[in-house]
Amino acid sequence: MINYISIHWISHYNYWAAIVIAMVGLYMIIGHNNLIKKVAGLNILQTAVFLMYISMGVITDGTAPIAAETFTIYSNPLPQVLMLTAIVVGVATTAMAFALIVRIKETCNTVDEDELLEREGHQNGNVEEW
Amino acid sequence: MxxxxxxxxxxxxxxxxxxxxxxxxxxxxxxxxxxxxxxxxxxxxxxxxxxxxxxxxxxxxxxxxxxxxxxxxxxxxxxxxKKAAGLQWRPLIIVLLTGAALLYGIHDIPPVGDIEAPAQQHVADRYIAEARNETGVPNMVTAVLASYRGFDTLGEVVVIFTAGIGVMLLLGNGTRRYRG
Amino acid sequence: MKDNIILRIVAKLLIPLVILFALYVQFHGDYSPGGGFQAGVIFSSALILYRLIFGLQAGNEVIPRPILKLLASLGVLLYAGTGVVTMLMGGEFLDYSVLADTPIHGQHTGIILVELGVGFTVSATMLLIFDAFAGRPLATQNTTTGKRDD
The missing domain is CATH 1.20.120.1200 (NADH-ubiquinone/plastoquinone oxidoreductase chain 6, subunit NuoJ)
Known part of the structure; x- marks a missing residue:
């Protein structure tokens, strides 16, 4: 097992790093109370997915997918297209999330999830301390 | 290297x-x-x-x-x-389980850079071989984005447009002047 | 920040170059990295820099907000309209081959039109989003969350 992991890591280090970053992002989303921090975690989780997809399109000794006479091996353009649009859509959704946070702050005067849940009337022991 | x-x-x-x-x-x-x-x-x-x-x-x-x-x-x-976020064990367990599942998921995918990987086989080959002849655009990413997958990109543009409308609905579109 | 001479002069130097670069990225995106998404964001970042330095009011005078809204919708319309035009000319939705005399020319024309639509929508939407945030009044209630409580 240890042997397998040590060999697997060398050829797949991109995926391993993407998974570690995705775990950090996920922890930020579910483990933190501050809504702004949650959105930052969402961004990190998103970039981990980008990293994973782009890694799948890489070809050893390939070049960027722009046709030229002297090159024959190109990396895969399809994951790049998917991620390009995902980045721009990601910032649009981030803007939406921030707009909601600004409104929540104006209405409830807090961006802390615990305090928001308390305001909602869950204070009678229903809220466990997550 | x-x-x-x-x-x-x-x-x-x-x-x-x-x-x-x-x-x-x-x-x-x-x-x-x-x-x-x-x-x-x-x-x-x-x-x-x-x-x-x-x-x-x-x-x-x-x-x-x-x-x-x-x-x-x-x-x-x-x-x-607000609070010093100590290590919370319940989120941590969920995150570790997710990480383990992802690691299990990547254990048999081809290594990074493998030209024989299934991801490089089907449609990508055709894009690389034909994109320039079919669209006259050397940048394959642009060709795939705007031509082969034009309908997808239309969807993305509409999503961005909708997000803009949503933000304006939430925060006001500036017709009222808040600051003097 | 209008009074800071360094910021003002540097911004006046930078903003035209950034806009020029955005146009290059937009129209050279077929041959080099780039395209509508990137160009739109770069263009809007130039105008956001202008807003940051000369104020929201002055920024709104450069491109009035109704025109921005028009541009954002126009981009989507241009994109979808290209598809409808190809349908009217006998092809399928977003099949640009029928737009010109040869399929390759048609594809190229279609790609440029569509990327232009993307550029319009992305740049105008980013500016509208920034304006919506920046035009919002600051939270007036006095809060304690601004301080560290440990």
């Missing part, structure tokens, strides 16, 4: 920065490091032969997203995360 070294160094930096963002309670510093993180990620995409994605990540991730986060911090007047 130099590619692999740059790759590994950047990935190490990115991982360290992700943990820094996780631990920072000062949200202004967090926004700044998040912008730097996006810039490093753009550099990594550049090394991985994806200039278009690198371009977008540099402009969007470290430009517009950082600006939006700074504006939000200004509007909400929040500088620090």
């Amino acid at each position: 130099i590619d692999i070294i740059i790759d590994m160094v950047l990935l190490l930096f990115l991982t360290v920065m992700a943990f820094t963002i996780l631990r920072l309670r000062d949200l202004l510093s967090m926004a700044m490091i998040l912008g730097l993180y996006s810039l490093l990620m753009a550099g990594l995409f550049m090394v991985m032969d994806a200039p278009d994605v690198a371009f977008t990540e540099a402009a969007v991730g470290s430009g517009v997203a950082t600006i939006l986060m700074l504006v939000t911090l200004t509007l909400t007047r929040i500088r620090y995360e």
Whole structure:
């Protein structure tokens, strides 16, 4: 097992790093109370997915997918297209999330999830301390 | 070889920065490091032969997203995360389980850079071979984005448009003047 | 920040170059990395820089908000309209081959039109989003969350 992991890591280090970053992002989303921090975690989780997809399109000794006479091996353009649009859509959704946070702050005067849940009337022991 | 070294160094930096963002309670510093993180990620995409994605990540991730986060911090007047977030074991267990599932998921996918991988076989080959002859555009990413998958991109544009409308609905579209 | 001479001069130097670069990325995106998404974001970042330095009011005078809204919708319309035009000319939705005399020319024309639509929508939407945030009044209630409580 240890042997397998040590060999697997060398050829797949991109995926391993993407998974570690995705775990950090996920922890930020579910483990933190501050809504702004949650959105930052969402961004990190998103970039981990980008990293994973782009890694799948890489070809050893390939070049960027722009046709030229002297090159024959190109990396895969399809994951790049998917991620390009995902980045721009990601910032649009981030803007939406921030707009909601600004409104929540104006209405409830807090961006802390615990305090928001308390305001909602869950204070009678229903809220466990997550 | 130099590619692999740059790759590994950047990935190490990115991982360290992700943990820094996780631990920072000062949200202004967090926004700044998040912008730097996006810039490093753009550099990594550049090394991985994806200039278009690198371009977008540099402009969007470290430009517009950082600006939006700074504006939000200004509007909400929040500088620090309230509670010192100790290690909470329930989220940690969920995260570790997810990580384990993902690791199990990658255990048999082909190594990075493998030209025989299934992801390089089906439609990608055709794009690379025919995109220039069929569309007259040397940049295959543009060709796939605008022509082969034009309908997808139409959807993305509509999503962005809708997000703009949503933000204007939530925050007012500026017809009322709040500031004197 | 209008009074800071360094910021003002540097911004006046930078903004035209950034806009020029955005146009290059937009129209050279077929041959080099780039395209509508990137160009739109770069263009909007130039105008956001202008707003940051000269104020929201001055920024709104450069491109009035109704025109921005028009541009954002126009981009989607241009994109979808290209598809409808190809349908009217006998092809399928977004099949650009029928737009010109040869399929390759048609594809190229279609790609440029569509990327232009993407550029319009992305740049105008990013500016509108920034304006919506920046035009919002600051939270007036006095809060304690601004301080570190440990």
